[in-house]
Amino acid sequence: MDNKELKRRANNIRKNIITMIYAAQSGHPGGSLSAADILTYLYFVEADINKDNVATYKRDRFVLSKGHSSPALYAVLKEKGLLEEDIRTFRQINSKLQGHPNMNYLEGVDMSTGSLGQGISTAVGMALANKLDGNAYRIYVLVGDGESEEGLVWEAMMAAAHYKLDNLCIIFDVNHLQIDGRVEEVMNPLPLDAKAKAFGFNVESCDGHDFEDLAKAFKKARETKGLPTAIIANTIKGKGVSFMENEASWHGSAPNEEQYHKAMAELDGRDE
Amino acid sequence: MAEELRNAYGKTLAELVRENPDIVVLDADLSKSTKTFEAKKVAPERHFNAGIAEANMMGMAAGLAASGKTVFASSFAIFAAGRAFEIIRNSICYPHLNVKICASHAGLSVGEDGASHQAIEDIAIMRVLPNMQVYVPCDAKETKAIIKHVAAIKGPCYVRMGRGKVDDVYDDNHEFHIGKVDVLKKGSKVCLFATGMMVQEALKARDILKEKGLEVTLCNISCLKPLDFEGVYNLASSHEYCFALEEHNIIGGLYGALSEALAPYALTKLFPIGVNDTFGESGKAKDVLIKYGIFAERIVKEVEDKVK
Numbered sequence: 001m002d003n004k005e006l007k008r009r010a011n012n013i014r015k016n017i018i019t020m021i022y023a024a025q026s027g028h029p030g031g032s033l034s035a036a037d038i039l040t041y042l043y044f045v046e047a048d049i050n051k052d053n054v055a056t057y058k059r060d061r062f063v064l065s066k067g068h069s070s071p072a073l074y075a076v077l078k079e080k081g082l083l084e085e086d087i088r089t090f091r092q093i094n095s096k097l098q099g100h101p102n103m104n105y106l107e108g109v110d111m112s113t114g115s116l117g118q119g120i121s122t123a124v125g126m127a128l129a130n131k132l133d134g135n136a137y138r139i140y141v142l143v144g145d146g147e148s149e150e151g152l153v154w155e156a157m158m159a160a161a162h163y164k165l166d167n168l169c170i171i172f173d174v175n176h177l178q179i180d181g182r183v184e185e186v187m188n189p190l191p192l193d194a195k196a197k198a199f200g201f202n203v204e205s206c207d208g209h210d211f212e213d214l215a216k217a218f219k220k221a222r223e224t225k226g227l228p229t230a231i232i233a234n235t236i237k238g239k240g241v242s243f244m245e246n247e248a249s250w251h252g253s254a255p256n257e258e259q260y261h262k263a264m265a266e267l268d269g270r271d272e
Numbered sequence: 273m274a275e276e277l278r279n280a281y282g283k284t285l286a287e288l289v290r291e292n293p294d295i296v297v298l299d300a301d302l303s304k305s306t307k308t309f310e311a312k313k314v315a316p317e318r319h320f321n322a323g324i325a326e327a328n329m330m331g332m333a334a335g336l337a338a339s340g341k342t343v344f345a346s347s348f349a350i351f352a353a354g355r356a357f358e359i360i361r362n363s364i365c366y367p368h369l370n371v372k373i374c375a376s377h378a379g380l381s382v383g384e385d386g387a388s389h390q391a392i393e394d395i396a397i398m399r400v401l402p403n404m405q406v407y408v409p410c411d412a413k414e415t416k417a418i419i420k421h422v423a424a425i426k427g428p429c430y431v432r433m434g435r436g437k438v439d440d441v442y443d444d445n446h447e448f449h450i451g452k453v454d455v456l457k458k459g460s461k462v463c464l465f466a467t468g469m470m471v472q473e474a475l476k477a478r479d480i481l482k483e484k485g486l487e488v489t490l491c492n493i494s495c496l497k498p499l500d501f502e503g504v505y506n507l508a509s510s511h512e513y514c515f516a517l518e519e520h521n522i523i524g525g526l527y528g529a530l531s532e533a534l535a536p537y538a539l540t541k542l543f544p545i546g547v548n549d550t551f552g553e554s555g556k557a558k559d560v561l562i563k564y565g566i567f568a569e570r571i572v573k574e575v576e577d578k579v580k
Contacts, residue, residue, distance in 0.1 A: 103367050112367040121328045125335020155328035
């Protein structure tokens with residue numbers, strides 16, 4: 001898949017993110033948009049997750065540790081043809097599209113997440129299981145930079161390095177914002193690259209919105225043996241919708257009608 | 273014979289690990305105390321030490337279980353249930369994953385280590401979690417039966433074990449019906465519902481009361497959730513006075529479970545005998561248990577006070 005096609009897919013995903021949050025009048029656009037390109041690359045290029053294998057755990061798996069970015073996960077599953085549920089039911093009663101992902105409702109959701117720090121820990125368990133079974137599936141987990149303030153993230157990273165889980169790839173979505181403001185001001189978890197390195201990781205840094213850059217990072221991760229990889233993906237919170245970009249206030253609020261149309265018009269414009 | 277429940281746990285786990293290649297064991301730097309090292313001897317490649325990081329142990333357990341493994345995760349009750357509570361809730365119970373949390377060193381009988389290590393609230397906080405089953409064996413033989421039971425069923429389970437040796441309640445030929453209330457002695461008017469090490473104390477109390485002319489019914493409740501409602505209902509409706517006996521806070525444990533089950537029917541008078549909503553302290557296990565009222569003579573006194 002060429003970068004032009006990836007961009008088209010990512011833009012569809014962004015439109016669906018906005019649509020479902022607008023329909024629900026609830027949800028987290030900022031971190032979903034910052035993760036959109038990473039997830040696009042993962043599901044359309046990097047990870048082997050498709051219609052034929054999605055029902056089993058014997059495949060590559062993805063854990064959305066920053067579970068509040070569920071719109072990005074649902075949108076990428078939709079784009080990939082792995083989600084039947086109407087995305088407009090997101091966060092509504094009786095929907096499989098829970099505010100934070102539930103693995104028992106949807107085949108493409110590999111872990112129930114939402115409480116920060118836990119997804120990465122479960123991903124370590126999955127990687128251990130794959131090592132134990134001697135198969136070559138890879139486990140990908142997306143962690144927020146704000147999320148990395150949780151101590152459990154570092155317990156998990158310590159264990160991943162200790163057990164030499166080279167089948168584990170942690171992607172940090174470094175968008176520099178959390179609910180209360182800039183991560184550097186609220187509780188600075190940076191620099192993540194030096195910390196990950198000190199914890200025994202292979203570290204790759206990249207532009208989380210540049211598919212060529214992402215490709216290089218994931219390739220190096222795959223080639224790295226004997227230690228896990230952390231990809232520091234530098235991103236922009238709210239990426240793709242100008243008025244949401246770099247605004248902490250768009251962490252967890254839904255657009256009104258005017259903002260919705262403005263956002264969709266911007267994204268439609270990117271298709272051309 | 274007297275044996276530590278955790279000893280029975282370790283031996284049973286070793287057997288299970290030998291039989292079932294899908295079982296994985298996790299521990300948090302306490303494998304010699306929780307006895308999971310017995311399983312490590314059999315299958316070292318399937319025993320993972322999480323280090324002193326119980327929260328991550330539970331997260332790893334969830335990930336392993338989500339990959340088809342039956343996971344046994346052990347630590348002291350205070351850390352397994354307490355430190356890792358919210359990971360158990362969100363990553364194990366909510367997704368209904370196949371993790372068996374087998375915790376040792378529960379209750380005041382931890383002794384010398386003191387209140388920081390004496391879990392008196394673990395039954396309460398595990399019992400309140402949707403999808404979680406809660407078991408409290410009373411002796412080594414029942415421990416073995418319960419461990420085999422939880423290994424065979426799907427979904428999250430919490431098994432609570434103490435630190436010290438306890439006398440056998442059951443003989444080698446006993447056929448266990450895990451999940452059911454087990455009536456050990458039949459009497460009338462008074463029924464003692466006991467769990468864990470309180471079963472042995474209740475047996476002693478029963479003998480004392482019998483000598484004094486009161487023959488009480490005594491049953492062992494080793495499955496606190498799901499509670500055997502029918503068994504509990506029948507006993508409550510056929511006895512005037514009932515007592516819930518536990519080495520646990522009287523809030524949220526066995527007394528809580530029985531109260532919740534029986535309150536709507538007003539069948540009997542139900543009284544708690546347990547840790548009276550207070551922290552314990554250091555001391556020899558026996559001394560701590562006596563100071564905080566977890567012993568036979570206290571049971572006798574409570575029964576005599578209430579039953580005129």
